[in-house]
Amino acid sequence: MSAASTRVLETARTGRGMVWVIAVMLFLTVLATAGGIGTARATGAIGVQLGGRATVQVAAADPARRERDVGEAAAVLAGIAGVSQVRVVPRAEIARLLSPWLGGDAADVDLPIPAMVDLTVADKASVTRVRRALAAALPGARLDLHSAALAPVRRFLTVMSVLGLALVAMMVAATAFVVVLAARAGLEAHRGTIEVMHMLGATDVQVARLFQRRLSLDAALGAAVxxxxxxxxxxxxxxxxxxxxxxxxxxxxxxxxxxxxxxLLPFAFVALAAGVARRAVVRSLGQML
Known part of the structure; x- marks a missing residue:
C-alpha cells in the first residue's frame, strides 16, 4: 500500500493546471477584496470628515456690500444653537481654489466671487435653524451642505464595495468548482490504482486523504504565487x-x-481547497465503488 500511495501522490498531476487557476483566482480576489475594503473605508471617512460641514455663500455685485453681508452672516450664524466653527473664508483662499479654472483672474478684486462662511452644524434641527435665520437676515444667502453635495460619490463608493464583495464570493465559488473538477479528474485518471489500493485494504477516507494532500499542495503553490x-x-x-x-x-x-x-486570504484558499477536495473525493468514491 505504501508503494501505491507514493504512486498516487507523485502521478496525480491531472489537476496540476489548478495551480495556475488558483493563482489567478486569488490574485483577482486580493484585488477585489482590497477594492471593497478601501472603498468602504473611504465611504466612512467621507462621512466623518464631512458630517455636519456646510458653507454659506453670500453673493453681491458690490464688493463693499458683499463684505458687509458676509460679516453679518458670520455674526448671525455664531449665535445659532448647534452651530460651531464659524469661519469667514478669506478671499485669497477662494481665489486659490478657483485659480485652476480662472488663472490669475481669480485674484481680481472686481471679479464678483461670492463670499463664503464655513460652519459645522450639529444635526438636522440646526440646519433648519440656520436656514430660517439666513432667510430672515440675508434672504440672498445660500446654505450648501457638503454631505449633500458628495452624496452621489458616497453612493458610488457603496456600490463599489458591494460589487467587490460579490466578486469575492464569485471567485471563491469558482475556485471550489475548479478543485472539484481537479479531484474528479484525478480519481478518474487513477481509477485502476485506487481499485488496487482498495483490494489491499485501503479505505475511502485514506484514499481521500492522499488526494487531499496532493491538491492542497497544488493549492498552496497557487496561493503563494x-x-x-x-x-x-x-x-x-x-x-x-x-x-x-x-x-x-x-x-x-x-x-x-x-x-x-x-x-489571510492565501491560507483561506488553501483551507477551502483541502476541504472541498476531501468532500469531493469521498463523495465520488462512494459513487464509483
Missing part, C-alpha cells in the same frame, strides 16, 4: 493613489485590519 502578486499589486496601486495627492483617493486605504484580511 497569486497571493504575493496580489499583495504587490495592491501596494503599488496604493502608492500610486497616494502620489496623486487627491483627498478622495487618499481616503481609499486598507488600514491594519484590511492588510490582515489580505494576508
Amino acid at each position: 497569486g497571493g504575493v502578486a496580489g499583495l504587490v499589486a495592491v501596494a503599488l496601486l496604493g502608492a500610486q493613489a497616494s502620489a496623486l495627492g487627491s483627498e478622495l483617493l487618499g481616503a481609499v486605504t486598507l488600514g491594519g485590519l484590511g492588510w490582515g484580511v489580505l494576508l
Whole structure:
C-alpha cells in the first residue's frame, strides 16, 4: 500500500493546471477584496470628515456690500444653537481654489466671487435653524451642505464595495468548482490504482486523504504565487493613489485590519481547497465503488 500511495501522490498531476487557476483566482480576489475594503473605508471617512460641514455663500455685485453681508452672516450664524466653527473664508483662499479654472483672474478684486462662511452644524434641527435665520437676515444667502453635495460619490463608493464583495464570493465559488473538477479528474485518471489500493485494504477516507494532500499542495503553490502578486499589486496601486495627492483617493486605504484580511486570504484558499477536495473525493468514491 505504501508503494501505491507514493504512486498516487507523485502521478496525480491531472489537476496540476489548478495551480495556475488558483493563482489567478486569488490574485483577482486580493484585488477585489482590497477594492471593497478601501472603498468602504473611504465611504466612512467621507462621512466623518464631512458630517455636519456646510458653507454659506453670500453673493453681491458690490464688493463693499458683499463684505458687509458676509460679516453679518458670520455674526448671525455664531449665535445659532448647534452651530460651531464659524469661519469667514478669506478671499485669497477662494481665489486659490478657483485659480485652476480662472488663472490669475481669480485674484481680481472686481471679479464678483461670492463670499463664503464655513460652519459645522450639529444635526438636522440646526440646519433648519440656520436656514430660517439666513432667510430672515440675508434672504440672498445660500446654505450648501457638503454631505449633500458628495452624496452621489458616497453612493458610488457603496456600490463599489458591494460589487467587490460579490466578486469575492464569485471567485471563491469558482475556485471550489475548479478543485472539484481537479479531484474528479484525478480519481478518474487513477481509477485502476485506487481499485488496487482498495483490494489491499485501503479505505475511502485514506484514499481521500492522499488526494487531499496532493491538491492542497497544488493549492498552496497557487496561493503563494497569486497571493504575493496580489499583495504587490495592491501596494503599488496604493502608492500610486497616494502620489496623486487627491483627498478622495487618499481616503481609499486598507488600514491594519484590511492588510490582515489580505494576508489571510492565501491560507483561506488553501483551507477551502483541502476541504472541498476531501468532500469531493469521498463523495465520488462512494459513487464509483
